[in-house]
Amino acid sequence: MALRAALRKSCALTGLFCQLSSSRHGRVCASPVLVAQQRNSSTAQNIKLDFDQSTGVAVMHMQCPPVNALSLEFLTEICITVEKLEMDKSCRGLIITSSQPKVFSAGLDLLEMYETSTEHRGEFWRAVQEMWLKLYSSKLVTIAAINGSSPAGGCLMAMTCDYRIMADNPRYGIGLNETQLGMVAPFW
Ligand SMILES: CCCCCCCCCCCCC/C=C/C(=O)SCCNC(=O)CCNC(=O)[C@H](O)C(C)(C)COP(=O)(O)OP(=O)(O)OC[C@H]1O[C@@H](n2cnc3c(N)ncnc32)[C@H](O)[C@@H]1OP(=O)(O)O
Numbered sequence: 001m002a003l004r005a006a007l008r009k010s011c012a013l014t015g016l017f018c019q020l021s022s023s024r025h026g027r028v029c030a031s032p033v034l035v036a037q038q039r040n041s042s043t044a045q046n047i048k049l050d051f052d053q054s055t056g057v058a059v060m061h062m063q064c065p066p067v068n069a070l071s072l073e074f075l076t077e078i079c080i081t082v083e084k085l086e087m088d089k090s091c092r093g094l095i096i097t098s099s100q101p102k103v104f105s106a107g108l109d110l111l112e113m114y115e116t117s118t119e120h121r122g123e124f125w126r127a128v129q130e131m132w133l134k135l136y137s138s139k140l141v142t143i144a145a146i147n148g149s150s151p152a153g154g155c156l157m158a159m160t161c162d163y164r165i166m167a168d169n170p171r172y173g174i175g176l177n178e179t180q181l182g183m184v185a186p187f188w
Contacts, residue, residue: 067106107152
């Protein structure tokens with residue numbers, strides 16, 4: 001409850017709620033650094049992280065153009081970001097959202113599965129597993145602020161958060177479409 005009260009007070013979250021409600025109708029892996037300041041912001045390759053120490057709430061903006069497709073590198077970056085936040089005792093909550101217009105995440109990066117080696121696909125699917133397990137088992141309160149379409153792996157990511165809030169726009173879809181794609185998630 002205390003955290004939720006803090007969340008309500010958070011300017012970051014207020015901004016996000018405004019954003020959500022008003023919207024009706026070759027990569028290098030780098031990790032963000034948290035420094036002890038009242039409010040700080042850091043940018044990695046595909047993630048912009050805003051952390052407000054007074055509320056303990058971090059906002060992770062996914063900015064992996066064009067559609068936040070979850071590549072091996074991006075999945076790794078997400079995991080490292082969550083791990084770093086978990087190690088910071090002043091961080092209690094994490095909001096995940098997108099900087100890309102109209103899309104929260106297009107799900108798994110299809111190019112990781114097309115004409116790649118068996119070894120690569122194994123590594124990729126293990127990273128998928130690690131990402132959702134990390135979010136699902138995180139001690140942080142996690143919220144997906146879904147400000148765009150979120151098919152397949154994007155939906156998985158949202159499902160593994162504690163709470164989901166989605167922009168009210170009929171153009172934004174969410175759900176698992178693996179059957180349509182003829183895809184079966186492998187044994188890990
Ligand atoms: C809580 C417990 C949980 C337990 C869970 C247990 C485990 C369960 C296992 C679950 C397994 C999950 C498996 C997941 C699989 C996947 O995620 S496969 C990927 C599926 N994704 C899609 O089918 C999405 C396809 N994309 C779209 O529908 C649209 O692109 C969009 C996201 C709605 C955006 O539309 P729009 O804004 O019109 O952009 P586009 O022009 O369509 O696309 C822009 C460029 O982006 C490229 N792109 C789109 N999606 C992907 C992708 N997924 N990977 C790679 N690239 C993608 C697209 O090709 C365009 O590229 P260019 O043509 O070069 O511009």
